[in-house]
Amino acid sequence: MKTFPMFLQMEGRRVVIVGGGEQAAQKTRLMLKTEAALTLVTPTPDPELAELIARGRVQQVTELSAGIFRDAALVFIATGCPALDTAAHALAKSVGALVNVVDRPALCDATTPSIIDRDPVVVAISTEGTAPVLARQLRARIETMLEPGLGSLAALAGRLRPEVARRIPHSERRFFWDWVFSGPPRQAIARGAAREAAALIKETLAHGPAPVQGSIALVGAGPGAADLLTLRALRLMQEADVIFYDRLVDPSVLELARRDAERVFVGKEVGACSWPQDRINAVVVAAARQGKRVVRLKSGDPGIFGRLTEELEAARAAGIAVEIVPGVTAASAASASLGRALTERGETDRLVLATATCRPGDPDPDWAAMIAPGTTLAIYMGAARAGALSARLCAAGVPPSVEVEIVSHASTAQENVARCTLRDLPRVMAQGQIANPAIILVRWPKSIAARNSLSTRLSA
Numbered sequence: 001m002k003t004f005p006m007f008l009q010m011e012g013r014r015v016v017i018v019g020g021g022e023q024a025a026q027k028t029r030l031m032l033k034t035e036a037a038l039t040l041v042t043p044t045p046d047p048e049l050a051e052l053i054a055r056g057r058v059q060q061v062t063e064l065s066a067g068i069f070r071d072a073a074l075v076f077i078a079t080g081c082p083a084l085d086t087a088a089h090a091l092a093k094s095v096g097a098l099v100n101v102v103d104r105p106a107l108c109d110a111t112t113p114s115i116i117d118r119d120p121v122v123v124a125i126s127t128e129g130t131a132p133v134l135a136r137q138l139r140a141r142i143e144t145m146l147e148p149g150l151g152s153l154a155a156l157a158g159r160l161r162p163e164v165a166r167r168i169p170h171s172e173r174r175f176f177w178d179w180v181f182s183g184p185p186r187q188a189i190a191r192g193a194a195r196e197a198a199a200l201i202k203e204t205l206a207h208g209p210a211p212v213q214g215s216i217a218l219v220g221a222g223p224g225a226a227d228l229l230t231l232r233a234l235r236l237m238q239e240a241d242v243i244f245y246d247r248l249v250d251p252s253v254l255e256l257a258r259r260d261a262e263r264v265f266v267g268k269e270v271g272a273c274s275w276p277q278d279r280i281n282a283v284v285v286a287a288a289r290q291g292k293r294v295v296r297l298k299s300g301d302p303g304i305f306g307r308l309t310e311e312l313e314a315a316r317a318a319g320i321a322v323e324i325v326p327g328v329t330a331a332s333a334a335s336a337s338l339g340r341a342l343t344e345r346g347e348t349d350r351l352v353l354a355t356a357t358c359r360p361g362d363p364d365p366d367w368a369a370m371i372a373p374g375t376t377l378a379i380y381m382g383a384a385r386a387g388a389l390s391a392r393l394c395a396a397g398v399p400p401s402v403e404v405e406i407v408s409h410a411s412t413a414q415e416n417v418a419r420c421t422l423r424d425l426p427r428v429m430a431q432g433q434i435a436n437p438a439i440i441l442v443r444w445p446k447s448i449a450a451r452n453s454l455s456t457r458l459s460a
């Protein structure tokens with residue numbers, strides 16, 4: 001190690017920043033996160049720094065002198081002028097200060113690391129200047145692992161240490177903190193429920209641990225690409241004891257689950273017997289009743305054509321804590337595949353998500369009520385019914401010439417896009433190049449409607 005990481009005490013100390021432009025402002029922003037008092041040496045602060053000086057957050061000194069640097073915990077030199085930087089560096093060193101000169105590694109006693117800030121939890125990364133891009137990548141990875149509320153949990157733990165020492169025997173303390181930082185309190189923090197986390201810890205301190213409680217998360221797995229998962233989905237999958245998943249959940253998504261998590265397929269396999277919804281509800285609830293953390297993974301967004309209500313109600317009826325984690329729905333993924341927005345200003349100001357497959361015995365969807373000029377209609381589960389769909393939409397008054405886009409396997413390696421008119425939709429689908437799952441987008445822009453009504457009037 002050419003450099004050695006240390007966390008410097010900042011409370012009650014002074015940091016000097018020389019310079020008044022953007023580089024100095026960057027260092028000022030960084031140092032404002034600390035408890036140090038800041039002295040800014042510049043006759044000409046930029047507007048941001050001037051505002052900080054006016055508010056008394058930063059003390060301004062206009063003249064450089066060695067005395068300013070005496071007893072400073074840290075000195076940053078960032079004037080933007082190499083000669084001035086060198087002079088300021090010499091002055092600071094003459095009184096033995098610890099100095100960082102921006103962009104001049106040879107003049108630095110110390111460098112600023114990449115920081116992940118969950119104060120008081122702070123992670124600092126350095127590659128000793130060899131690979132800044134790698135440092136940024138590592139930082140991004142670690143950022144995703146440490147939820148925003150983690151600092152408040154650590155701070156709370158700090159405040160409760162004396163109480164824990166009083167109430168919990170030494171031999172059990174480590175177990176207790178493990179429970180705090182990987183059990184329900186941490187999970188509550190991850191959901192943003194800081195108050196619940198605090199209550200859980202205090203309750204356990206006062207009355208001993210509550211019986212293990214299972215939970216159910218109804219999680220959107222997105223359209224297929226694993227990196228379209230939300231961070232919350234990923235975290236829950238990494239904490240899960242058991243994961244129940246559908247046919248459309250991509251294997252690459254499942255690979256991200258905790259290695260020890262049990263995986264149970266509860267989908268419909270073509271030609272094999274499928275899981276009735278009641279049975280899915282029952283096994284999911286039964287697992288949670290055993291105290292397991294259950295993730296129910298559903299493709300796309302769980303609340304869109306995903307029979308979420310049945311599973312929510314089953315969990316609530318059993319008195320089990322249940323949460324919903326949204327996911328990227330197929331229509332959004334298709335929009336990205338097409339490189340085109342779902343709504344286009346002035347042309348389509350309404351987005352309708354509809355399914356062509358309702359409950360057996362239900363009447364067909366009322367297409368005429370769904371679509372009017374200015375609509376993008378995203379049809380889920382419609383590929384097998386393209387013929388009827390095209391005919392019904394035309395009968396509902398949609399011009400046969402409107403644009404239709406079909407995207408299958410959106411976001412995955414098998415992604416396939418086809419474009420045609422509404423009239424040609426059945427023929428294109430019959431060619432067999434579009435595999436399921438596929439979503440059909442029908443666009444009826446206002447301009448076509450206007451053109452059509454003009455031509456109708458002209459020909460009348």
Ligand code: SAH
Pocket residue numbers: 223224248298299300301302303304305306328329330331333334379380381382407408409410411412436437438439440
């Ligand atoms: N909850 C899911 C939809 C489930 S219904 C979501 O929000 O996306 C299943 C239908 O979704 C499929 O028949 C198909 O129409 C659509 N679908 C799901 N994944 C898809 C994908 N990757 N590409 C295109 N359509 C998809």
